[in-house]
Amino acid sequence: MRNPLSKTVICLGLTITGVVSVLFCSSRYEQLGNVASTIFGVLGISLAIIPFMIAIWSSMAAVGYARLCAGKGLIARWHITAEQWDRFRAFDAIRAAQDLALRNDLHIRRLTPPAGVDVLVGRRQLIVDGSYHSLRRLGNPSLRHVYWLPAPADPECLEFALEYARSRGGTLNLSLRLPVPAHARTDGMRVFEHYNAIVSPSKPWNENSTSLRNRVGR
Numbered sequence: 001m002r003n004p005l006s007k008t009v010i011c012l013g014l015t016i017t018g019v020v021s022v023l024f025c026s027s028r029y030e031q032l033g034n035v036a037s038t039i040f041g042v043l044g045i046s047l048a049i050i051p052f053m054i055a056i057w058s059s060m061a062a063v064g065y066a067r068l069c070a071g072k073g074l075i076a077r078w079h080i081t082a083e084q085w086d087r088f089r090a091f092d093a094i095r096a097a098q099d100l101a102l103r104n105d106l107h108i109r110r111l112t113p114p115a116g117v118d119v120l121v122g123r124r125q126l127i128v129d130g131s132y133h134s135l136r137r138l139g140n141p142s143l144r145h146v147y148w149l150p151a152p153a154d155p156e157c158l159e160f161a162l163e164y165a166r167s168r169g170g171t172l173n174l175s176l177r178l179p180v181p182a183h184a185r186t187d188g189m190r191v192f193e194h195y196n197a198i199v200s201p202s203k204p205w206n207e208n209s210t211s212l213r214n215r216v217g218r
Contacts, residue, residue, distance in 0.1 A: 008058040015055060018048030064125050065132045073122040076191050078184030080117040080155075087154050088179035095153075101173035105141070105162055106131055119178060121191045128178050137198060140165050141174070146195040148188075155179040158188060160195070 021044030068074060080088070089108060096103045106128055117129040125134050135143045141162035149157040157179050164172040180188030 008055050008062050010051075012051070012055050014051035015048050018044045018046070018051070020044075022048060064122075064134065065127065068120050068122045068125060068127055068132075073124070074120060075123060075194055076119075076121045076184075076187035078119050078181065078187050080119065080179055080181055082112050082114055082116045084155055084179060084181050085112050085117050088157070091153055091157070092177055095149075095177065096175075101161070102175050105133065105174040105176045106178065119184075121187075123194070126178075133176055135160060135176075135195065143195070143199060144173075145199055146192060148192050149177075153179075155181045156185065156188070158192060 025044060089112070092104055092108065109129065113129065118127075120127045124136050125132065127133075134141070137143055141164045143160060144163050145161040147159045147161070149159050157177050160176040162174050162176055164174065166172055
């Protein structure tokens with residue numbers, strides 16, 4: 001999620017607008033008439049409830065974003081140059097086309113930032129290019145697996161398998177993929193080991209194991 005604080009403010013504003021609309025319809029029921037009051041009342045209720053639910057979600061993300069930026073719970077950080085990010089984008093497009101579940105949950109901007117991209121990783125969340133993502137076993141999305149992608153990934157990548165619960169039942173599987181440049185490999189491995197211990201506490205990992213993503217299937 002990008003700009004969670006801004007989304008929270010906007011959604012709260014829409015919620016207030018919805019509440020005001022419902023109150024207005026209630027107080028002007030006779031003037032508006034039954035049909036108009038019902039239509040505007042339903043729209044007002046929808047405008048009050050849906051943005052409010054989004055505001056709760058985005059406010060939690062805003063708190064997590066601020067805490068991680070302040071260094072609380074931070075376990076690793078690295079910088080990706082514009083040239084490295086362009087190479088990652090090319091690999092990411094190929095990877096995402098292989099399977100629907102490999103589509104990247106990270107919304108990659110169409111234009112690469114000239115200054116490159118910063119990555120901050122915490123114990124239960126991360127920020128990539130200003131986009132905040134929660135990584136928890138129990139949550140929505142739910143973190144199912146973590147993989148290390150060696151060559152042909154360029155740079156090497158971390159890939160988190162996520163599972164979203166749908167409101168109408170069923171699940172949606174996506175991946176959260178981010179590059180780890182050579183200079184940040186030690187940091188990347190520390191992140192991998194941290195999350196691997198969360199999703200596979202009984203399976204210690206080493207670089208010769210089949211946790212390398214290009215050796216396993218979904």
